[in-house]
Amino acid sequence: MRKTISLLGLLVVFGATAKSKQEINILADATMQRFTEEVVGGQQFLNGAAAYLVFPQVLKAGLGIGGEYGEGVLRVGGQNLAYYSTAAASIGFQAGAQSKSVVVVFMSQEALDNFRNKKGWKAGVDGSVAVIKWGVGEDINTLDIKDPVVGFVFSNKGLMFNLTLEGSKFTEIKR
Secondary structure, eight states: OHHHHHHHHHHHHHHTTOOOHHHHHHHHHHHHHHHHHHSTTHHHHHHTSSEEEEEEEEEEEEEEEEEEEEEEEEEETTEEEEEEEEEEEEEEEEEEEEEEEEEEEEOSHHHHHHHHTSSEEEBTTTBOOEEOOOOTTOOGGGSOOOOSEEEEEEETTEEOOSOOOTTOEEEEEOO
16 A cells, blocks of 8 residues: 555656656757767668657655656757657665666658557557667667667766666647
8 A cells, every 4th residue: 555655656656757849848858968978870770761769857765666758859950840848657676766868760651650649659669669789989870780770868068878768658738
């Protein structure tokens, strides 16, 4: 019972963080600037993608039961197309809170269409998201990426590795 109340409290806090279009756009711009600074060849990589989804701030908190929530924007050709939320729940040993940024890149029009045609797209169920790993200083464009959807996760300390976005649900929101 106590864990259920904790999770509900977390979700209320996450719901209270709803941002306006303008706030999301400003934070997304800053996240993408950071992306192109930290990922060698990042801008060229994005130019070859069908679209990308930017979540500037995904908040995660938990105590036994956890949850995460964030709001972001889908960009096609550098233009804001639609706004989305991401949410996930988890059970297990966890205590504390963190904030991260997530960039999900759709490498093909087919992958983008599959994502947009779902009312709520869940990573690992409706499609997988490969979290990209590469060496420091290596150009992202030298990797042979065959996955239709790839993800990048940043903490306040930089790119994070060995993470998954499996179980995250992405839902279009009106802003």
